[in-house]
Amino acid sequence: MSQDSFKKHLLTAFNIQFNDESLLQEALTQRNYLNEHQEVSGRDYQRLEFLGDSVMQVSVAEYLFKRYPNWHEGQLTEMRIAMVQTRSFAHFSRVAHLNEGIRLGKGEEMSGARDRDSLLEDIWEAFIGALYLDQGLGAVCAFLDQTLFAAIDTDFFDRFIDFKSRLQEKLQKNGAVDIYYRTESEKPLAGNTQLFEASISVDERELARGTGKSIKDAEKAAARTALKLLEDK
Amino acid sequence: MSQDSFKKHLLTAFNIQFNDESLLQEALTQRNYLNEHQEVSGRDYQRLEFLGDSVMQVSVAEYLFKRYPNWHEGQLTEMRIAMVQTRSFAHFSRVAHLNEGIRLGKGEEMSGARDRDSLLEDIWEAFIGALYLDQGLGAVCAFLDQTLFAAIDTDFFDRFIDFKSRLQEKLQKNGAVDIYYRTESEKPLAGNTQLFEASISVDERELARGTGKSIKDAEKAAARTALKLLEDK
Numbered sequence: 048m049s050q051d052s053f054k055k056h057l058l059t060a061f062n063i064q065f066n067d068e069s070l071l072q073e074a075l076t077q078r079n080y081l082n083e084h085q086e087v088s089g090r091d092y093q094r095l096e097f098l099g100d101s102v103m104q105v106s107v108a109e110y111l112f113k114r115y116p117n118w119h120e121g122q123l124t125e126m127r128i129a130m131v132q133t134r135s136f137a138h139f140s141r142v143a144h145l146n147e148g149i150r151l152g153k154g155e156e157m158s159g160a161r162d163r164d165s166l167l168e169d170i171w172e173a174f175i176g177a178l179y180l181d182q183g184l185g186a187v188c189a190f191l192d193q194t195l196f197a198a199i200d201t202d203f204f205d206r207f208i209d210f211k212s213r214l215q216e217k218l219q220k221n222g223a224v225d226i227y228y229r230t231e232s233e234k235p236l237a238g239n240t241q242l243f244e245a246s247i248s249v250d251e252r253e254l255a256r257g258t259g260k261s262i263k264d265a266e267k268a269a270a271r272t273a274l275k276l277l278e279d280k
Numbered sequence: 281m282s283q284d285s286f287k288k289h290l291l292t293a294f295n296i297q298f299n300d301e302s303l304l305q306e307a308l309t310q311r312n313y314l315n316e317h318q319e320v321s322g323r324d325y326q327r328l329e330f331l332g333d334s335v336m337q338v339s340v341a342e343y344l345f346k347r348y349p350n351w352h353e354g355q356l357t358e359m360r361i362a363m364v365q366t367r368s369f370a371h372f373s374r375v376a377h378l379n380e381g382i383r384l385g386k387g388e389e390m391s392g393a394r395d396r397d398s399l400l401e402d403i404w405e406a407f408i409g410a411l412y413l414d415q416g417l418g419a420v421c422a423f424l425d426q427t428l429f430a431a432i433d434t435d436f437f438d439r440f441i442d443f444k445s446r447l448q449e450k451l452q453k454n455g456a457v458d459i460y461y462r463t464e465s466e467k468p469l470a471g472n473t474q475l476f477e478a479s480i481s482v483d484e485r486e487l488a489r490g491t492g493k494s495i496k497d498a499e500k501a502a503a504r505t506a507l508k509l510l511e512d513k
Binding site for chain 2: 124
């Protein structure tokens with residue numbers, strides 16, 4: 048994508064228009080590109096990546112703090128760690144098409160760096176750092192509302208959360224209870240895989256069920272559902 | 281210190297007055313205090329500590345980013361890590377007299393928790409989190425300007441920085457050079473200690489000298505001075 052097309056994309060998709068376009072350029076510029084283009088001034092993205100790393104931390108922390116007023120700091124920390132995994136940044140770089148705006152060196156382009164997670168993680172942070180400098184934390188949060196924060200209401204971050212421990216902690220808050228997971232059924236699926244159903248019982252009363260492609264996943268899904276039931280009460 | 285005296289102290293020393301005083305209360309309240317005072321509503325400081333941790337990260341990152349436009353991300357990261365050491369937070373909690381405002385449980389008070397580093401680190405972060413929610417990042421940075429940031433121009437953070445590696449990196453940027461440290465002198469001091477003087481030479485030309493109570497400290501001081509000379513050029 049040309050730089051002009053990329054700027055249009057940011058405006059159309061996210062209503063973002065940089066006041067200082069050199070910040071956007073810097074966030075999208077890989078070091079070897081500068082080596083190959085001596086006529087281009089400016090820096091590569093690494094200093095902005097340094098800044099964006101912390102901006103991600105505080106944006107996510109404040110979001111969780113306000114969204115979950117009843118979570119204690121252990122739960123908040125677990126979720127923040129899940130959300131600022133650099134591997135999820137690569138995913139959201141693709142979702143937001145940031146990868147298409149990167150100014151790459153030729154060698155990197157040839158070797159497929161434009162789709163490499165490590166670069167996309169860096170670019171995500173650099174872009175966030177540039178947006179923060181240009182427009183402040185409010186603009187960063189508006190962008191995250193459309194990307195990273197929107198994923199909280201899906202199961203995207205579930206893989207990073209230990210729902211079974213969290214449920215146990217909640218259930219045993221006021222003393223020991225007997226928690227029991229049982230595999231209820233096992234069905235063959237296409238492609239040599241299976242679907243398991245697990246139930247979770249507390250003091251011999253069934254609380255919830257869940258399904259998954261392994262017993263572990265099914266139990267995790269049951270714990271997630273049970274937690275949701277308890278929180279909605 | 282009573283809560284009223286503490287509020288006056290914040291106003292006099294730092295020109296800080298909370299709009300929402302319950303945030304300040306929360307930041308200064310330890311869990312056992314609430315257990316012992318059932319009539320007092322509110323939470324302990326731990327959620328605010330979670331938030332303040334990230335606020336510290338971004339405040340320090342932005343400060344360094346802007347103050348040192350020529351540092352690369354490795355140098356910025358090293359300095360940020362030095363500055364957000366929780367052990368330095370305990371120091372600055374005492375400097376700002378935050379310890380005197382904590383609402384502690386009786387057992388903790390008896391056991392000397394008010395002067396315990398681990399509590400003072402937590403309280404620092406909680407206070408920063410509360411100030412951020414109440415007045416935003418600008419107010420946090422104004423407070424840090426008078427405390428943590430002011431210490432950058434002293435040697436407070438030097439213990440955390442590897443000046444010898446940093447100097448070596450700078451000197452060898454454009455190819456190998458010969459770097460040589462020599463212990464120039466050793467003088468006895470009071471209390472069975474000694475003062476060492478070390479010099480650093482590059483390609484047989486002396487660049488700087490430094491002193492310290494060990495050879496290692498003297499070399500580090502020499503490297504620090506050499507770096508400063510090179511940066512001022």
